[in-house]
Amino acid sequence: MDLDLPPGAEELRARVRGFLAEHAPGGVFPADWNRRLARAGYVAPHWPRPWGLEASPVEQLVIDEELRAARAPRPSNQIGIGWAGPTLLVAGSAGQQERWLPGILDGSEIWCQLFSEPGAGSDLASLTTRAVRDGDEYVVTGQKIWTTFAHQARFGILLARTDPDAEPHRGISYLVCDMRFPGITVRPIRQMNGIADFNEVFLDGVRIPVDHLVGEENDGWRLAKVTLGNERVSLSGEGALWGMGPTAHDLVDLVREHGGAADPLLRQRLAALYVEAEVLRLIRLRTVSARVRGLEPGPEASVRKALADEHGQHVMALAVDLAGAHGMLVDRGPCGSTDPTWPLGFLFSPALTVGGGTAQVQRNIIGERVLGLPRDPEPSRA
Ligand SMILES: Cc1cc2nc3c(=O)[nH]c(=O)nc-3n(C[C@H](O)[C@H](O)[C@H](O)COP(=O)(O)OP(=O)(O)OC[C@H]3O[C@@H](n4cnc5c(N)ncnc54)[C@H](O)[C@@H]3O)c2cc1C
Structure with a gap:
């Protein structure tokens, strides 16, 4: 295992230090720091441009080291940055990426993950939340559970069944749900550490516009695997x-x-x-x-x-x-x-x-x- 840093690494290190000196002089971070960090591509440096810097793993390590050394705060949006964003990069349309990625990266829009249901956890493909097409909308009804940050989130990645007659893995679609849509009830679940980080989420005839569908209808299972793969790494x-x-x-x-x-x-x-x-x-x-x-x-x-x-x-x-x-x-x-x-x-x-x-x-x-x-x-x- 050769872990020597490649020649460009020191140049990159100097660039990150220059950014820190310019935007946080004396270690003082301005109010819009998260936005500045996101715009510079330092929040998810491995993402493609313009969202990231297409950074290699070693370049990511260098950037991370420098931000850590400067005690630079990072936007807190674990699900958005860690696994919803990467899925949008794989399958989101250009319009979806432009609408949602900036808010994910600077943490101004928190994301949650509406996957698990009371009867579908490990066996996620048996989920029963339904999305029925009605004109330009899907009407979504069902229950999700263990939804971390649902009480703070602006958006959620949602798995719902669009073809109940297909094999379990084939009839699922991947939607983005605005947590402010009517018909959504979020009920906190208190954990034994006293904190209520996750929730039950009830969806009662929630109307989600068709342009919130990520990828193709009924191709949600493939995208769910992209999300879950990124989740495991994160x-x-x-x-x-x-x-x-x-x-x-x-x-x-x-x-x-x-x-x-x-x-x-x-x-x-x-x-x-x-x-x-x-x-x-x-x-x-x-x-x-x-x-x-x-x-x-x-x-x-x-x-x-x-x-x-x-x-x-x-x-x-x-x-x-x-x-x-x-x-x-x-x-x-x-x-x-x-x-x-x-x-x-x-x-x-x-x-x-x-x-x-x-x-x-x-x-x-x-x-x-x-x-x-x-x-x-x-x-x-x-
Ligand atoms: C802190 C926390 C945060 C979470 N946040 C979210 C979130 O934000 N969004 C979301 O959608 N979900 C979230 N979850 C839910 C999580 O994804 C599920 O709890 C997990 O997938 C397990 O599902 P389950 O709880 O239904 O357990 P089950 O799947 O019912 O499992 C029960 C037991 O059976 C075992 N088991 C099940 N299948 C097999 C098998 N094939 N072989 C061997 N053993 C098996 C399991 O290992 C487990 O011990 C969160 C969970 C936790 C703990």
């Missing part, structure tokens, strides 16, 4: 909570700074955690290295999500154990830390192996598509 960055939040290294640093791991068993777990984090880091670098050589990310991408989710749970569980009796309180972290990310992250961590494809489903994917094992039986296909 959810397996370095932070313990789907790429966000603290890392195993943060935990090791805390213990180094404050002591607190006199117990040999805790020390052993800390060492094991460090090793897991290193393995994940190397898998990530392997993916980068493959992409630099023009190869698609191989089995690493599926393996990485499966490992990263469990790693996140291990980080949070050890953090709570290191907090000792204080670990029972919601405002105490390990080694005397009062950073609420630790206790809240611990309470969130069981969700890591459910959302974005459960741990079992990841293993099915690895078994079938990576190891070439026989397919999981699908009773609905006889």
Whole structure:
């Protein structure tokens, strides 16, 4: 694995520093910073122009390093930037891209994902929300669940059945739903960390214009796979909570700074955690290295999500154990830390192996598509 930066990297680094000096002099970020960052192509540098910079993985690393070093804020629109936007890039019309991508990139329009239903999670293709064509509109009726950010979102990517007589995978269409359309009711679901990030969404005769259809009618399953592929990659960055939040290294640093791991068993777990984090880091670098050589990310991408989710749970569980009796309180972290990310992250961590494809489903994917094992039986296909 050759991870030397190519000759152009330093030039790019200087350009990013120049941008920061011009738009955030003295480390002060203006009110319209997100828009400036988006316009410069630095929010999703790998996207094609004019939305991104067509940056290679190494160029992305350089840009990311510089923005991190400058503590530059980034627009917060995980679903929009992470997986709705990339799907619009693949299948959205020019008009759809011009209408929706700027608001996605600068975070002024939050997006949500209306896929899961009470009876369709892992087996997403069995979804029953209906979209019936009526002139220039689809009339959509059904229920979605676990819709993260639906209460804040301006738009949602929506899967609905347009041909109930076709095979489950073939009768689905991919629509963009304006969350302000009449007929939408959003009901929050409170999680055990006290936060209501996700919701039930009821769609009752919601009229969605036909020009909100992405790609062809009944071709939604193909696009759903594009979305889910991007979701899996987005959810397996370095932070313990789907790429966000603290890392195993943060935990090791805390213990180094404050002591607190006199117990040999805790020390052993800390060492094991460090090793897991290193393995994940190397898998990530392997993916980068493959992409630099023009190869698609191989089995690493599926393996990485499966490992990263469990790693996140291990980080949070050890953090709570290191907090000792204080670990029972919601405002105490390990080694005397009062950073609420630790206790809240611990309470969130069981969700890591459910959302974005459960741990079992990841293993099915690895078994079938990576190891070439026989397919999981699908009773609905006889
Ligand atoms: C924090 C969080 C945020 C989420 N945000 C969103 C969102 O924004 N939008 C959205 O649409 N959805 C969202 N989801 C929903 C998520 O996609 C589903 O929870 C997930 O797909 C699993 O579906 P399910 O909950 O219906 O479980 P089920 O599919 O009913 O699974 C139940 C159990 O059966 C197992 N199982 C199912 N099928 C198989 C199989 N073939 N082989 C082996 N085991 C199997 C599963 O692994 C699991 O243990 C979110 C979930 C979480 C936890």
